[in-house]
Amino acid sequence: LRSNPLAFVGCLFLGLGLDTLLNLFSSSENSTASSSLQKSIGNDLVKSLISKGLGKGKSSSIVQLILPILISKISGLIGGDKNNLTQLLGSSGNSKLGSIGGSLLKKLFN
Numbered sequence: 001l002r003s004n005p006l007a008f009v010g011c012l013f014l015g016l017g018l019d020t021l022l023n024l025f026s027s028s029e030n031s032t033a034s035s036s037l038q039k040s041i042g043n044d045l046v047k048s049l050i051s052k053g054l055g056k057g058k059s060s061s062i063v064q065l066i067l068p069i070l071i072s073k074i075s076g077l078i079g080g081d082k083n084n085l086t087q088l089l090g091s092s093g094n095s096k097l098g099s100i101g102g103s104l105l106k107k108l109f110n
Contacts (some may be wrong), residue, residue, distance in 0.1 A: 017033075018082060018085065019031075019033075020033040020034050020037055021034075021037075021085060022078070022080060022082060022085060024037055024038060024071065025071065025074050025075040025078045025085065026075055026078070026080045027075065027080075028080075038067070038071065041067065042063050042064075042067050045059075045063045045066075045067065046059045046060050046063050049062060049063070074088065
């Protein structure tokens with residue numbers, strides 16, 4: 001899953017549900033489940049950066065900087081619309097995520 005961030009988010013979606021993802025990728029305050037999901041994604045990103053040779057402190061700082069930006073960009077694409085979310089998580093050839101940061105996410109998860 002780490003090699004395919006869309007699959008990773010898709011698996012999280014299956015476990016947490018559409019409402020959790022819609023809440024995370026919205027302008028609303030995060031629910032407990034959405035906050036947990038964001039923390040989990042952040043922890044995985046930190047672990048991935050550490051595995052690439054960065055220190056824990058630097059990895060955490062990078063994730064704290066980029067994760068809110070990525071969530072904001074994705075939120076802008078979704079706009080609270082369930083159809084936009086499912087389209088975003090669609091096949092890699094049809095995914096909007098590839099155009100805004102899929103390659104960055106793939107580098108971080110690989």
